[in-house]
Amino acid sequence: MELDPFACYKMEIMHNESRENFESTHKWLYLGANSRDIEFAKVGITLGDLTTRSSSSESPGYYLFCAFKCRSxxxxxxxxxxxxxxxxxxxxxxxxxxxxTKRASHHDSGRISECFYDVNFLDFFGELHYYLYENHCNYFMRVGFENEAGFDEGDFLDCEFNTHRMSRNEINKYIRMILQ
Structure with missing residues (x-):
């Protein structure tokens, strides 16, 4: 991303903010899933690398489904x-x-957890995106989605999907589910 050499200070500020947001690999709100329990969902945050949240020693089927990129x-x-x-x-x-509620509590302490059971995972994904888009859009990166013909289909919160588990066609299917 290069800045126009004739840009004013306002354009320079906007350019620098955009570059910081684009290049950032920290600050995420993520959605976890479990290959052994398709009715499980976990919402969490991290200020660090997403890979630290991509597995669970006590639940080998756990993986990150997607993560919404926050502004830097x-x-x-x-x-x-x-x-x-x-x-x-x-x-x-x-x-x-x-x-x-379908939200789970911790077994020993009884404290409420970030995990939900007995949910339709794709409905959960859609509701999470809708809520974030409608209520906290200013904290996330919004991106447009163009189809193969180059036509704009809508926008959504910038979301990184688990490319180890999904093809580009699957990812596009999930993006189309949440387009606004």
Missing amino acids: NISKSQLEEVEKSALSYLEGVFTYLDGS
Whole structure:
């Protein structure tokens, strides 16, 4: 990304912010899945490398499905608040018929976790993206999606998918599910 040599200071600031956001590999809100339990979902955040969140020693089937890229200037407390509000929203959406939540609690402490069971994973993915897009869009990178013919189909929050587990066609299918 090169800056026009005749750009004003405002354009230079915008250019530098865009470059920082584009080049950043830190600050993510991610969605985990489990190949052994297709009705499992986990929402989490990291300020570091995503690979530190891509496996679980106690659950070998766990993997990162996708991660939403945050703007480089988001603070830790802002990201924690986004995660907390998203989890609270999802807890209200994904409930049993009796109204109880599908969000799991930690076995020993009883403290609520970031994990959900008995959910339709793709519905969960769609709801998470929709909530983030509608309520916290200013903290994430938005990108447009063009089809193979070059026509704009909409936009979505910049999302890195697990390319070890998915083909480009699968990724495009999931992107089309969340286009706004």
